[in-house]
Amino acid sequence: NLHQVQSQARQGCLLREGMSLVLAGRPNAGKSSLLNVLAGRDTAIVTPVAGTTRDVLREHIQIDGMPLHIIDTAGLRDSEDPVEKEGVRRAWAQIEQADRVLLVIDDQLGLSADDRAILERLPAQLPHTLVYAKIDLSQRPAGLQGGMQDTGIALSAHTGQGVDELRNHLKAVMGYEESGAGGFSARRRHLEALQGAAGHLHSAQSCLNSGAGELLAEELRLAQQRLAEITGEFSSDDLLGEIFAGFCIGK
Numbered sequence: 001n002l003h004q005v006q007s008q009a010r011q012g013c014l015l016r017e018g019m020s021l022v023l024a025g026r027p028n029a030g031k032s033s034l035l036n037v038l039a040g041r042d043t044a045i046v047t048p049v050a051g052t053t054r055d056v057l058r059e060h061i062q063i064d065g066m067p068l069h070i071i072d073t074a075g076l077r078d079s080e081d082p083v084e085k086e087g088v089r090r091a092w093a094q095i096e097q098a099d100r101v102l103l104v105i106d107d108q109l110g111l112s113a114d115d116r117a118i119l120e121r122l123p124a125q126l127p128h129t130l131v132y133a134k135i136d137l138s139q140r141p142a143g144l145q146g147g148m149q150d151t152g153i154a155l156s157a158h159t160g161q162g163v164d165e166l167r168n169h170l171k172a173v174m175g176y177e178e179s180g181a182g183g184f185s186a187r188r189r190h191l192e193a194l195q196g197a198a199g200h201l202h203s204a205q206s207c208l209n210s211g212a213g214e215l216l217a218e219e220l221r222l223a224q225q226r227l228a229e230i231t232g233e234f235s236s237d238d239l240l241g242e243i244f245a246g247f248c249i250g251k
Helices: 002-017 031-039 083-095 113-121 163-173 190-209 213-231 237-245
Strands: 019-025 057-063 067-074 100-106 128-133 143-145 152-154
Touching: 002 213, 019 083, 019 113, 031 057, 031 067, 031 163, 067 100, 067 163, 083 213, 083 237, 100 113, 100 143, 128 163, 143 163, 190 213
Parallel strands: 019 067, 019 100, 100 128, 128 152
Antiparallel strands: 057 067, 143 152
């Protein structure tokens, strides 16, 4: 099953190259404090002033040997300030490219209409986890929160409560515990090749249903070629050969 292979390859890729994890949310929700506690050092400036973080901040860490690329972003809100507006644009650009989003929520304020609007704007296929921050002030119990539509972790970056639960959650969603059972290492180019092969097979199915035999054969050939990129049977030399065979290239 190609879809199962894609899923296993994605897991292997995350474990090999690291998950891109974006911290997103409203201004002053606690994103930068969470970045600092996960990184183990003061990477981001933390102040009570909303909108302190204006640009993208990156930290590369490991959790029990598992690589993780954490990206802190500007608070998501409408603003007329040109610098803050650019920061928000960059934040959404990072979200679009992420493997997972941690939506950080100030637990003193709860899940607001603005938070729900952010959730609705997230790409449909993008996994996310709600992080209820500042529980040292709201008095919510730490750890995994049940009974919610979305997975939630309650924590305090100030006291450290719930942070280990978040680390364990991240390991679980990356398949850390199951990585030795049937999984395999993969690179992002392998994922792209698998996605391309799946697309050509889908097109081949459409050709089969419509009786387009010649197009069916071509789609199957292209699917085989994308899979051959993974095994090494189709190399860069083959690609150059196809280019020169299909085009007249002058001096």
